[in-house]
Amino acid sequence: MPLSLRPLEPATRPAFEALLRESWEPSWDDAIQREIVAWRYRERPSDGRTWLAFDGERCVAMIDSFVRPWLLDGRPVMLREHCDWYCAPSHRPAGIGVVLMRKLMQQKEPIVSVGGTPPTLALLPKLRWAAMPSLDVRYLPIKARGLAAGLLRRRWPEQEALARAIPGFVPLRRPRPAPPPGPDARIEPWDPAEEAPTPRAAGLVELLPRAEHDWMRRIPPTLGRPLSLAFRVAGALVGVSFSLLAPAAAGLEGFIVHLQLADGTQATADWVVAETARALARDGAGLIRCLAGDPAKTAALERAGFLGAPPRPAFWWSRDVPAPASIDGGFLRADDFVPLALLRGRRLSARAMPERAIA
Structure with a gap:
């Protein structure tokens, strides 16, 4: 037919x-x-x-x-x-x-x-x-188990639960702290009713509008638990971060999905990145991943202790608008933040080693 x-x-x-x-x-x-x-x-x-x-x-x-x-x-x-x-x-x-x-x-x-x-x-x-310019890929192995699980998932996903043989308390790297960029600095849950600050930056910059933020916060618990943080200095909102703490076959994995800053200063980027990573580590993440295109964010990830991986290529299609000279984005694009690979790894591990895998 x-x-x-x-x-x-x-x-x-x-x-x-x-x-x-x-x-x-x-x-x-x-x-x-x-x-x-x-x-x-x-x-x-x-x-x-x-x-x-x-x-x-x-x-x-x-x-x-x-x-x-x-x-x-x-x-x-x-x-x-x-x-x-x-x-x-x-x-x-x-x-x-x-x-x-x-x-x-x-x-x-x-x-x-x-x-x-x-x-x-x-x-x-x-x-x-x-x-377009590629996005930088960064990861922070908080625990030896988290790093081993990530490596197994990429090569032998059905064996990912073997990483649970490594004690969960064995550390590798902890996020390095960064000082706040001004007086009366505080971190609090990001109110879903509050719009994120508009960045002042050139090139193509990813945004997280309020309606999308509300939808992403309602991600099924099977896939993960959201973490939304607001960063204020002297009462002014200087940045927000949206992250996901997702269950994997050998523990929890963190994704810094989106970083939106009111300015491009290095001090603000350092503080927002470091405190977001520290919050994910406190909540049990054994490995944290992030994407970035803005040089200040990339530098902040490196200062917090993140390691580099091969960059992620970016492409542009338009008949009328030339390709932007730069791009700053994260895991927010389309549904890149949905950790289906982790869910698949849990399922495969449960079949291969039901006594080891997380349900």
Whole structure:
């Protein structure tokens, strides 16, 4: 039967969820999948549209996107962020995935892409996407167990729970503290009703609006526990951080998902990064990860003790707007902050070593 492109809507949802189950592989049970899908696709405030390819009545490919506000040289812009790009193996030779990507490229907003699989990174330049500066990848191994678990997950995910053989109290690195940038400095929970401060920075800068923050705070507990912090000096809000403490097969892992600062001073960046990392460590994170593009944030991560990893490439698509000269973002883009790899590792470990893995 001829192929057709359709949007995700109530009539196409059952076929879409069947394909989604295939793309996620048997990584969790149906109850967990229903919980994740309801939050991820039905409750999100940013509906960038999910496009589906059908062969008859069977959904064989999909591409999803978010539309979110960013700053471009201090000016608010709406950008599209693509994610969940998948095609059934039986239809990959027909190039259905590329057809869906071209459908996305026809929308009015510029598109930003960060990271991706090797095939994706090879394809985007062929579709005339422009390369942007890469984002810095940083990690802080708080505990020996956390570092071992991360290494096992990358190479042998079904063996990740073996890291529990390392006592959880064995330390590796602790976040280095940083002094506050001014008098009467305090840290408090970030009120969901309060907007984050607008950065004063050039280039492309990621933002976390209030509606997105509220949605992200409602992430299913199966995936993790959010940590939102507000940083004030003399009563003024100088920065916010949004993090996630996620359960893995061998303990807890922390993600500094987003850092939004009112200014680009090094002292503010040092304080916000150091205290966010210290809060995650106090809550039990054995490993903390973060992305950054702003030089002040990268320097703050290094001063706090974070180590470097290979950078994450970034690409830009627009017919009208030239690629920005710089990009500052984190794990906020699309759904990069959703720790599906950790959930998959827990499931695989539970099957291989049920007495060791976290349920």
